[in-house]
Amino acid sequence: MREPIRHIVFDIGKVLIHYDPNLPYSRIIPDEAERRWFFDNVCTHDWNLEQDRGRGWAEAEAEVIARYPEREEQIRAFRLNWHEMVPYAYEDSVAIMKGLIDAGRDVTMLTNFAADTFRDARRMYPFLDLPRGVTVSGEIGLLKPDVAIYQRHAADFGLDPAASLFIDDVTVNVEGARAAGWQAVQFLGADKLRADLKDLGVEV
Template sequence: MTIKNIIFDFGGVVMDWDPRYFFKDHFNDDEKMEHFLENIATDEWNAEQDRGRTLAKGTEIQVAKHPEWEKEIRAYYDNWTTMLKSEIPHNVAVLRKLEHSKYHLFGLTNWSAETFPYALENYDFFKIFQDKIVVSGTEKLIKPDPTIWNVLLDRYQIKAEESVFIDDNFNNIKVAEILGFICVHVKEDTDLEKELRDLGVEF
């Protein structure tokens, strides 16, 4: 089957986001920081905001559960832009090479509808997607729920088997493979251009 579409996840693929970029200085104590991120401001809690819960509601829920951490919980989304450190240059370079290729480019991201506009405004490479981006917070769906991939397929009338899906989360990769996508699992040492060339993508 010919590859016609290339679909990028964003966090961990083209954007370097990590709450530690803010909380490392805030705590100045790695052990305390890790306890907070593993037990209070957890990935699971943040994922509910990515699923569409408002930042304000998510914050109040967690403050009610952990009042002794109120200051830190409120600091989480107040300092979210510090956590979005930068683009990931080598992967963004691959995206830019694909901008004028024969492939249709799409984004499929787990991201809060409230914070994603900041990234759109501050990182010009998002324009390459020409608004063909499915954002979990807007759809009230989140990877690895298969339904969010179906939103992308239906909205843009594309086929999974003609599409490469790129993500850093292995659970997402596993579901995408079941749905019929050709997948690239991005790790720290992944040479994305080589991975795509090996699949037959032409630059």
């Protein structure tokens, strides 16, 4: 028997706001094959994830510039043009989140995000200040899908894991939440989220 949902926790990137590093880099590195090589070898997903874990940009840039000095300008462009990577919010899923808050639901956020870029995101998207609070990976040195970050969030915000629902677009992050004893659904669009919430007894 599932616990009724009392706490709803949103991921942010690709759930509430769009994220795509190709947006500025299609201008910076116009050739698609070269751009793909750059993201596969230079400013990789794993490299960027370390900033989400708390590594500062100066250290991150220095580490990869040492290996690819000829790419220095393109490497530094990642942070300089980060705002272009998050060009708009998903208004339909933001509306769901706002509706839950307006209905008196306990809503928080849990995100893999560098500390400084999250501050930028908050300035760009004021609705990120509407939930009761947020756990930002770069501020605490823990990353999804590690069980520890879900446990930390639950402890910090007084959540009962069994009565908590996590919403994330990435399968392994959903699985991490379940491993921590939470309920969780994968975000595949606002319509699916509405249906998932309804199935769990949460009206929106």
